[in-house]
Every structure is written in C-alpha cells, then in structure tokens.
Amino acid sequence: MLIRREPEFTYADVTPKEVYKNRRKFLRDIGIAGAAAAIAGEGILSIASPNLTAYATSKLNFTKGKFSSDEKVTPVNDVTHYNNFYEFGSDKGDPAKNSQNFKTTPWTVSVEGEVKTPRKFSMDEILKLAPLEERIYRHRCVERWSIVVPWIGYSLSSILKMFEPTPKAKYVAFQSYYDSGQMPQAKYGGIEFPYVEGLRMDEAMHPLTLLCVGMYGETLPNQDGAPVRIVVPWKYGYKSIKSIVKIKFQEKEPATTWNLYAPNEYGFYSNVNPGVDHPRWSQATEHRLGEIFPRKTVIFNGYGDQVASLYNGMDLKKFH
C-alpha cells in the first residue's frame, strides 16, 4: 500500500487509511437471510451501516475557533458511517461504501453571478484563503437525529468578501458536484441532481456559516462532502450542502433540492424550529446519536443568540 504524505494541503490520491472487512456483515449477507432477505435486498437487521469502511483523509493545520459548543463530540465512526448523501445512495450506510472512489482531485469551485469579476478557485487556493479553525457545531437533521461535529474551515464570508457584488446580489446559491458515472446510485434517490441549496445574503455572510474543508482534525472524508462543503448549524442538515462546485450570487431566491421535491415539507429557510412540525413528524424532539431517549429540540438549534435577529419580524411558520 502506497501512502503519499506530500504537501499537506493537496488532495492527491491518498491511500485508504484503515482497510478492513466487516466479517460479520459479510456472514450476515451470505448467510441464512436467504429468500426472506431477498424481499428487501438486505440482511436480517436493517442496520444503517457496517461499522467500518475504509476512507481516505489527511491531516490539517488549524486553530480552535471561538464558536465551538462544549457538548460531547459524536464519535467519528458515527459521523462517517451514518450519512445522508443521496448521490451515493439513500441508505445511511451507502455513502461510506459507495463514495470511496469518488475523485476529488482536481477540484475547482466557481464563484459567479452578480459580481464584478467572477473567478474560479482551486482546492489549494481555498485551503489557503483564510486560517483554518475548528468549530464544534451541533448538527440537526430534518429526520430528527442530531450529532456534534468538530468541523474545520473558516467563515464563508471570508471568501464572499473577496467579491464585489452588484446591487442585485440578494442571495447566494450553491451547487454540488454531480456525475452519474461516479454516482450511479443517485438515480434511485428520487430527488433531482445536481443538488442545489441557497442562503439569503445576510445568512451567507453570518460568521457562523462555515466553508468547511475538514472534520476531526483531517480533511473531509468523501461521504461527508469532500473536498469542500457548507455548514449552517442553525438550519436542518440538508441546507449544509456537500461537495460544492459552484457559488452564485443572485437576485432571486435560489431553488433548493428538497424544496423542489416536496415544497410543503421543506421550506427555503429550514431553520431548526421545534414549533414548526414537518408534515409527517414532529420536530419537537430529536435523537442525539448515542443516546436512547429523545432530547428537546432548541429553536435555531441553540444558535438563537447569534442568529435570531436575522429573522426579526418574520413569520417563521410561513417562512419555514
């Protein structure tokens, strides 16, 4: 096995750090499950994921950021093996399995739209654009599970500030990478690709909004949105778009993937709010991975002090 440890900040082809098979999962699959399992195409237990899949990351240099939560960080294995990344399959364990050969080098992020001079960034440029900090954020999925993750990156505003937006720039739209060849499971997901998301300008410029390149001290694993993603901690997880290739300043409210799929279930703002239920389930409580009983969900995912003022005078039920 060849391990390249060259310039820390390049996304060269890295060899998997830990490779081993989950023997029991294998036995489970070939074993007695038999005809019964064939009905749904899986084993006896509907386990979201195997415990271990190989993935490749390398170390990052960073300082501790000031916006961190002091809650217990979720084990890295959970955050890397329990993912919603529909491009690589819709089961929680799929992304860890199916994203391992995803090519993230070379990678460019194009910043365009209502700006004086649009330009493209290479991944190396993005990594050097501002000092990297670690920020331990709560992350709340619309499906009611939550985790606490030590992300690494810098405020998205650091990059947005480099541009001179035209007066028309009211929103920022994001787009994920999409390649049906590398993501053959995406077609079963039921949603349209490429995945798109967006924020209002003041949300995008908010210091909490993170341009994220790593977690747990290392670069992002593919299944968590390598090589660069957005993290918006006071909104439901699907707003935190993965593997971005495009950032676009625009006048109109951007289309967002889940809103396009089911407008009554997923709004543009998608602020975490225990008072506004998803039509199919209550959002009053959440299930922190690793805990048995639910805990109460907090408005704006507990970031109300920092962000509530962004929505002064807005009906949060209507603009959910």
Place this chain on the structure above:
Amino acid sequence: MKKLLTSKWTKVIVFLVSSIPFVFLAWGLLHNDLGINPVETLQHTTGDWTLRFLIFTLAITPLRKTLKLPELIRFRRMLGLFAFFYVLLHFLTYLGPDQSFNFSGMWDDVAKRKFITVGFAAFVLLIPLAATSTTGMIRRLGGKRWQSLHRLIYVCAILGVIHYYWLVKSDVRKPLIYGFFVGILLLWRVWDAYSGRKRNAPATVNTRVSTAGSPQQSS
C-alpha cells in the same frame, strides 16, 4: 415433500428460523451492536420483518393451491403470529424510545400524522387476529365468521405498505417491492375467486395434519 411438510420437526424448524431476526436484535441489544442508530435499527428491522411475515402468511394459500400442497396450511398460523410478534416489537420501539412511553404524545402523533395513523391502524387491526388465532377461538367463532374476520389481514398488509411508503423521504424502492408482493398475492385471490378454477370442495387437509383445526377454505 409431503412427508417433510407433515413432520412435526418442520414446524419446529420454521419456528426457529422465524425467530432468527429476533435473536439477532436481542443479541445486538445486549452487546450494544445495533449500528450507529440502534433505535432506528430496532424500528426498521421490526417493521421490515412485520411486512415480510405478513407477505409469507398471505403467500400460504396461493402456494398451497397452485403447488397442490395443502399441508402448507400448517404453517400459516405461526407465520401470522410472527407478523404480530414483530409488529408488537415495532410498536414498542415507537412507544418507548420515540415517545418515551408518553401516551398523550403518542395519540397526538397518531391523530396528526397520516403515516403513523395508517401504521397504528394496521397494528390495532392485527390484535383481534392474533387474539382469535387459537383453536378454541376458531371453534367458538365458527369457521365462516373466523375466516371473514381474518380477511382483515388484507387491509393490514395494504396499510402496512402505505405506512412505509409515506414514511420514506424520497427513495420509494423498498416500499414498492413490498407493495408488489402484497399486490400480487391479493390479485391472485381476486383472480382465484372469480375464475372457474375455484372449487367448491374444501381443500383436502386432513385433520391429523392440521392439528390447529384451521378453517379449511382459503383465506
């Protein structure tokens, strides 16, 4: 084949095999090895196996008729009871870890959310079927009435599939697979009822074989 199907050991084996998902869950629970979201694993696994056992139960009559293996009827009650066993566990994992055993919260949920409403309805409708599964109850109700009551399983299976279909976010492949099997098995019954092939004579199950005294006609 007939010998195999009428052996008392076959029933024991079917029982043991049907218990395997439960054994895996219990083992996983004791060893804290139910994946990253154990509550979800419990809910999804018990839900999956409920639908599977409903399908197995519904498959008995078409199979015994088309394969001319009336002895298969011996296994129907057990499979149906396993469906009930898994749906009971499914309900408990919802009531416990999901609702913290808070019944008022549960009722709100049942009233408000249609996927819970249909799932709960399917569960409730299965209760009388499980309760009247004993030989004594069959005798007390009389074969015909017992049989009409137990046709509720058709409704339960359909509601179960709808429950799953409404639950998933966007990838509907698995609910559709279950729906396909339930659909085929129910359509077969429609076809069987209306086709001239339907015989008036009861299926040839001798009483020694069907110790359960299950009703002889199809269900």
